[in-house]
Amino acid sequence: MQILKKRVFVTGYGIVSAIGNNVEENLNSLRAGKTGIKKANHFQSKYVDEFSFGEVNLSNQELIDEIQFEDSSDLTRTDLFAIKAFQEALKYSGLELNEIANAETALLSASTVGGMCLTDQMYNDANLVIDRPSPYLAAYWNAAHTILLAKQYGIKGFTDTINTACSSSANTIMMGSRLIKAGRANRAIVGGTDSLAKFTVNGFNSLQILSSKACQPFDRDRSGITLGEGAAYLVLESEDVIGDRPLLAEVSGYGNSNDAFHPSSLSEDAIGVCAAMNKALQSAKISPDQIDYINAHGTATPNNDQVELTGIQKLFNRIPAYNSTKSYTGHTLAAAGSIEAIYSILSLKHQELYPSLQCKIPIEPFNQFPIKEFKKDQKLKYAMSNSFGFAGNCTSLILSKVS
Amino acid sequence: MYIKKVVCISPQDTIKDNFPQTGIIEFDALQCPAIEPDYAGLIPRGLLRRMGKAIRMGVGAGLPLLTGNKDIEGIIIGTANGGLEDCIKFLNQIVKYNEGTLTPTNFVQSTPNSLGGTLALMGQNSGYNVTHVNKGLSFESALMDAQMLIEAGDAKTLLVGCIEEISTYNTNIYTMDGFLKKEALLSSELLNSETKGTINGEGATMFVVDQNGENALARIIDTGQITHPNHEDLLECLNALLRRNQLEMSDLDAVLLGYNGDQSTDHWYKQLSHSFDEGTGLYSYKNLVGDFPTVSGFALFLVLKLIELGEIPKEMILKGSNRSLGKVLIYNHHRGVQHGFILVESLA
Numbered sequence: 001m002q003i004l005k006k007r008v009f010v011t012g013y014g015i016v017s018a019i020g021n022n023v024e025e026n027l028n029s030l031r032a033g034k035t036g037i038k039k040a041n042h043f044q045s046k047y048v049d050e051f052s053f054g055e056v057n058l059s060n061q062e063l064i065d066e067i068q069f070e071d072s073s074d075l076t077r078t079d080l081f082a083i084k085a086f087q088e089a090l091k092y093s094g095l096e097l098n099e100i101a102n103a104e105t106a107l108l109s110a111s112t113v114g115g116m117c118l119t120d121q122m123y124n125d126a127n128l129v130i131d132r133p134s135p136y137l138a139a140y141w142n143a144a145h146t147i148l149l150a151k152q153y154g155i156k157g158f159t160d161t162i163n164t165a166c167s168s169s170a171n172t173i174m175m176g177s178r179l180i181k182a183g184r185a186n187r188a189i190v191g192g193t194d195s196l197a198k199f200t201v202n203g204f205n206s207l208q209i210l211s212s213k214a215c216q217p218f219d220r221d222r223s224g225i226t227l228g229e230g231a232a233y234l235v236l237e238s239e240d241v242i243g244d245r246p247l248l249a250e251v252s253g254y255g256n257s258n259d260a261f262h263p264s265s266l267s268e269d270a271i272g273v274c275a276a277m278n279k280a281l282q283s284a285k286i287s288p289d290q291i292d293y294i295n296a297h298g299t300a301t302p303n304n305d306q307v308e309l310t311g312i313q314k315l316f317n318r319i320p321a322y323n324s325t326k327s328y329t330g331h332t333l334a335a336a337g338s339i340e341a342i343y344s345i346l347s348l349k350h351q352e353l354y355p356s357l358q359c360k361i362p363i364e365p366f367n368q369f370p371i372k373e374f375k376k377d378q379k380l381k382y383a384m385s386n387s388f389g390f391a392g393n394c395t396s397l398i399l400s401k402v403s
Numbered sequence: 404m405y406i407k408k409v410v411c412i413s414p415q416d417t418i419k420d421n422f423p424q425t426g427i428i429e430f431d432a433l434q435c436p437a438i439e440p441d442y443a444g445l446i447p448r449g450l451l452r453r454m455g456k457a458i459r460m461g462v463g464a465g466l467p468l469l470t471g472n473k474d475i476e477g478i479i480i481g482t483a484n485g486g487l488e489d490c491i492k493f494l495n496q497i498v499k500y501n502e503g504t505l506t507p508t509n510f511v512q513s514t515p516n517s518l519g520g521t522l523a524l525m526g527q528n529s530g531y532n533v534t535h536v537n538k539g540l541s542f543e544s545a546l547m548d549a550q551m552l553i554e555a556g557d558a559k560t561l562l563v564g565c566i567e568e569i570s571t572y573n574t575n576i577y578t579m580d581g582f583l584k585k586e587a588l589l590s591s592e593l594l595n596s597e598t599k600g601t602i603n604g605e606g607a608t609m610f611v612v613d614q615n616g617e618n619a620l621a622r623i624i625d626t627g628q629i630t631h632p633n634h635e636d637l638l639e640c641l642n643a644l645l646r647r648n649q650l651e652m653s654d655l656d657a658v659l660l661g662y663n664g665d666q667s668t669d670h671w672y673k674q675l676s677h678s679f680d681e682g683t684g685l686y687s688y689k690n691l692v693g694d695f696p697t698v699s700g701f702a703l704f705l706v707l708k709l710i711e712l713g714e715i716p717k718e719m720i721l722k723g724s725n726r727s728l729g730k731v732l733i734y735n736h737h738r739g740v741q742h743g744f745i746l747v748e749s750l751a
Contacts, residue, residue, distance in 0.1 A: 260524050
């Protein structure tokens with residue numbers, strides 16, 4: 001096929017996270033520097049007393065009431081987040097139903113937990129513990145929520161579900177943009193969803209990388225991840241089909257690489273991290289000094305934050321203003337890339353920077369604090385959003401303000 | 404996009420170069436387990452012992468291609484489930500030990516991107532790396548990803564492939580949700596079965612794809628896909644795929660159809676067959692390996708073999724044709740929900 005290289009713009013967004021049930025509430029929390037990390041209220045696990053979580057402040061029943069689906073009997077919490085954030089993104093974009101239910105509209109989503117948030121039901125079904133199957137047999141797949149959304153909204157274009165662990169939804173933004181650039185779709189709705197699950201909490205705990213207190217990204221004494229949950233979706237559109245509708249940002253670049261070092265940690269010299277950021281800069285055709293702000297991956301593990309700063313230091317003459325918004329939401333896994341892309345867009349749209357929380361002493365030898373306080377009236381053109389995952393999967397996105 | 408090389412581990416003896424001249428293996432069971440190669444020399448013994456089957460097969464098929472071609476710039480994997488066995492083993496630990504002190508090996512291998520990461524690590528490839536987990540369209544999504552990279556000039560050579568494994572757990576779940584039959588039958592009888600469900604399969608197929616057609620096995624013209632269509636939507640999806648590649652139905656010399664013996668969903672294949680040209684040959688493939696979400700990767704391997712061989716095993720023939728395999732369409736659907744097309748062209 002002929003390569004068209006269309007420009008790709010963000011025209012809608014929707015989000016549900018520990019700091020708000022929509023974009024507006026998330027924005028207010030970021031401006032106020034108010035974290036969503038606390039003792040979990042809905043999630044059930046023996047670790048609820050031991051660890052804090054970035055839990056969404058809605059019960060499943062409250063979510064069911066909000067989405068107003070005809071049949072919600074077999075929906076998982078992962079599905080419910082996805083539907084809620086998806087609905088907000090569509091509403092914001094103002095797209096008509098026939099523009100969504102269209103062969104030119106693609107849907108790309110991400111989940112690492114999928115229906116495995118139902119740890120006990122899945123255990124029973126997989127091991128034939130009870131005679132009668134649970135109502136969730138179709139819900140366990142990573143792709144379950146994608147197929148559900150495609151059905152509900154009659155999406156007839158390309159669909160995809162990506163799982164590259166913690167960089168999953170950053171990759172849906174990249175892949176959706178490439179589909180539009182190549183002329184294989186006019187629109188792509190992209191993002192990710194994950195709910196807290198015994199599966200991931202026990203998994204990260206078995207690796208001994210959960211923090212016993214709220215995570216402290218980029219602090220010298222950080223002690224690990226705080227897990228969170230949520231979903232975020234963005235409506236991406238080709239310059240050809242937008243008309244005069246408002247633009248939130250442009251997707252200017254993306255880079256993807258594998259660190260090829262270790263199944264669950266990053267190489268000290270930041271091979272994958274540097275390669276992803278470098279490719280993103282190349283694809284945006286800009287130089288490092290044009291990046292005004294980095295929304296860092298910043299998981300607060302000793303390994304990630306050290307390596308990420310090493311990579312940034314290598315690539316940038318001076319380290320740009322940066323933060324880790326995981327200090328608000330916890331690590332939302334497959335949703336993190338799209339949630340943090342939206343936070344980056346909020347910074348660009350409102351020309352302001354949000355404080356990174358919980359960093360008291362910066363990391364040696366960089367000695368550069370992340371953004372300390374809320375700053376208005378900035379001049380921000382390009383924002384970079386980093387996402388790095390298990391198995392070495394590194395992705396970096398560049399979003400820009402539309403003038 | 405051209406295919407330069409392929410390695411396939413499947414329930415047939417596809418690890419032998421002269422497959423299918425080795426003959427088609429028949430199964431008398433509810434599942435078709437893969438014939439695995441000897442991994443000695445490829446995977447260190449200690450590592451092999453800890454590897455789940457999906458990862459092991461994926462490394463077995465992918466690593467020789469990766470180490471044999473230093474020009475490979477990235478790794479793209481399609482898998483609905485990845486290492487499901489490891490996943491449920493970890494789940495079982497959580498329940499059995501009541502969230503106690505657990506070992507992380509199963510957790511790390513349970514994530515579907517584990518194979519992509521393992522290949523990158525063992526092959527020291529720090530290029531593009533994405534894992535598509537779009538259930539019955541995982542492999543089609545991976546192919547589209549690769550094709551877009553190559554067409555945009557972002558990569559010249561890539562490793563693309565798919566894996567799926569049979570485990571007790573997916574067998575249990577697939578049996579309860581009606582995907583699998585309740586009684587075993589001969590694989591030769593599968594397509595004539597009058598019951599619901601199919602038989603379970605597994606395997607790993609890995610391809611080296613390239614921008615350059617020199618010494619290539621075939622060309623991937625394009626892929627198409629649609630979710631939750633009606634028959635009209637499906638036909639339009641295929642027509643759109645043909646149109647954007649300046650082709651017509653009559654250009655198709657052969658179609659591989661994913662009949663899996665499930666009487667509740669095989670009507671999709673039958674219905675679409677009415678749209679093909681009189682002279683187009685129709686062939687089956689799931690009676691060779693059973694069904695699984697990334698079985699279209701095996702179908703693509705078969706097309707390459709048939710093009711190379713110039714003849715088609717009788718077990719596959721639904722409707723014979725005297726046309727040589729020039730342009731071939733693979734049509735597969737998963738549970739009647741996700742439908743994928745892969746258009747392939749012989750270079751002979």
